[in-house]
Amino acid sequence: MENTQFYVAKTFAGIEPLLADELAALGARNCKILSRSVSFEGDMDLMYKANYFCRFALRILWLQKKFTFTNNRQFYEQIFDFPAEKFMGPDNTLAVHATIADTIFKTPLYASVLAKDAVCDRFRDLNGRRPSVDKENPDVQLHLHVYKNEAQLFLDSSGESLHKRGYKVMNHPAPINEVVAATMIKLSGWKADCDFIDPMCGGGTILIEAAMQALNIPAGFYRRNYGFGYWKNFDAERWREIRKSAAIKDDVSVDFYGSDINPRFLDMAETNIRKARLEDFIRLEKRDMRQAKPARIPSLVMMNPPYGERLAVDDLNEFYSEIGDSLKNNFSGCRAFIISSDMDALKHIGLKANSKTKLFNGPLECRFMGYDLFKGDHKNYATHKKNREE
Numbered sequence: 270m271e272n273t274q275f276y277v278a279k280t281f282a283g284i285e286p287l288l289a290d291e292l293a294a295l296g297a298r299n300c301k302i303l304s305r306s307v308s309f310e311g312d313m314d315l316m317y318k319a320n321y322f323c324r325f326a327l328r329i330l331w332l333q334k335k336f337t338f339t340n341n342r343q344f345y346e347q348i349f350d351f352p353a354e355k356f357m358g359p360d361n362t363l364a365v366h367a368t369i370a371d372t373i374f375k376t377p378l379y380a381s382v383l384a385k386d387a388v389c390d391r392f393r394d395l396n397g398r399r400p401s402v403d404k405e406n407p408d409v410q411l412h413l414h415v416y417k418n419e420a421q422l423f424l425d426s427s428g429e430s431l432h433k434r435g436y437k438v439m440n441h442p443a444p445i446n447e448v449v450a451a452t453m454i455k456l457s458g459w460k461a462d463c464d465f466i467d468p469m470c471g472g473g474t475i476l477i478e479a480a481m482q483a484l485n486i487p488a489g490f491y492r493r494n495y496g497f498g499y500w501k502n503f504d505a506e507r508w509r510e511i512r513k514s515a516a517i518k519d520d521v522s523v524d525f526y527g528s529d530i531n532p533r534f535l536d537m538a539e540t541n542i543r544k545a546r547l548e549d550f551i552r553l554e555k556r557d558m559r560q561a562k563p564a565r566i567p568s569l570v571m572m573n574p575p576y577g578e579r580l581a582v583d584d585l586n587e588f589y590s591e592i593g594d595s596l597k598n599n600f601s602g603c604r605a606f607i608i609s610s611d612m613d614a615l616k617h618i619g620l621k622a623n624s625k626t627k628l629f630n631g632p633l634e635c636r637f638m639g640y641d642l643f644k645g646d647h648k649n650y651a652t653h654k655k656n657r658e659e
């Protein structure tokens with residue numbers, strides 16, 4: 270096919286298959302699951318679409334060249350030959366990010382500095398001026414993957430990580446990553462077919478991601494800046510058309526409920542929800558989870574209780590056991606999902622899980638547990654399940 274480009278989409282460990290499906294649905298060809306990433310092929314439109322629509326991607330890298338090298342000089346010359354001036358000018362700021370494995374470079378930093386020098390020297394030769402480096406907020410980011418004597422040079426089409434959706438005005442001290450929240454909702458199997466409750470909603474991430482999925486709001490809908498927006502070849506017209514192609518619903522038949530014990534966090538959730546223009550869909554109230562009840566049965570309950578890592582809770586095991594009691598007593602007939610990095614505390618939920626998935630919230634390894642809630646002991650479970658299915 271004409272104009273085939275090669276891309277790599279980055280994500281967290283465990284999310285790769287969902288991301289591959291999502292990319293394939295956008296028209297990606299030859300999707301291959303790698304470690305914390307998916308490689309795929311397609312045209313330039315697909316790069317814009319992946320950035321705008323993918324809920325499970327952290328960034329989309331566009332392959333520029335592959336080469337082999339045996340020493341620093343060859344590596345430098347290969348990067349020097351890359352026509353960076355097709356994408357940026359000397360007034361743009363630049364950053365180079367490198368990952369290395371089993372290669373001549375002792376540190377990724379060394380590889381990235383060498384590559385940055387090669388690009389800047391090329392500009393100096395062409396324009397008499399070198400672009401400045403900005404590690405925090407660069408206009409243009411290059412990524413290098415170096416394995417043994419092979420290197421791949423990518424342009425980062427996303428810029429800031431795609432989990433930064435653009436609706437977080439206020440930052441909770443222990444937020445769930447937006448990509449992880451979107452994954453949890455997808456894995457739960459919820460299809461906007463019952464109310465959605467987060468009784469420990471903090472800054473509102475899970476509720477906002479759920480409402481976005483229900484209303485078919487693209488992951489990038491609220492976000493203004495993408496790496497490709499700085500490139501000389503940015504096709505603003507095509508980007509506008511792709512944004513316009515989203516089929517956003519204006520209503521859903523279910524409600525979204527969020528509560529938290531801390532009014533300060535509820536204020537954050539309210540601000541974020543307003544920024545996402547979802548205040549007509551998501552209702553908030555101050556409530557202790559142990560007193561929460563669903564407005565309708567069945568509902569889906571999803572929460573990210575304190576792990577003790579970033580928020581202190583006096584006795585985490587006791588607290589998790591009370592969460593389990595509340596689910597059992599107050600949410601009978603619903604499905605519940607809990608993510609936590611505290612494996613020991615999770616055992617104290619005291620309910621039999623019928624799904625368990627390993628996920629990472631940033632660096633924290635977590636378990637995402639699913640429970641079918643019913644009154645009584647496990648003997649009643651078969652009857653409960655049969656009744657639900659009828």
Ligand SMILES: C[S@@+](CC[C@H](N)C(=O)[O-])C[C@H]1O[C@@H](n2cnc3c(N)ncnc32)[C@H](O)[C@@H]1O
Nearest residue numbers: 441444445469471472474529530531557558575
């Ligand atoms: C890990 S944070 C949730 C973060 C949220 N998912 C986000 O992305 O912003 C846990 C939340 O549980 C709340 N919490 C702690 N104990 C609670 C209780 N007994 N009832 C309701 N909320 C509680 C905390 O105030 C905190 O906001």
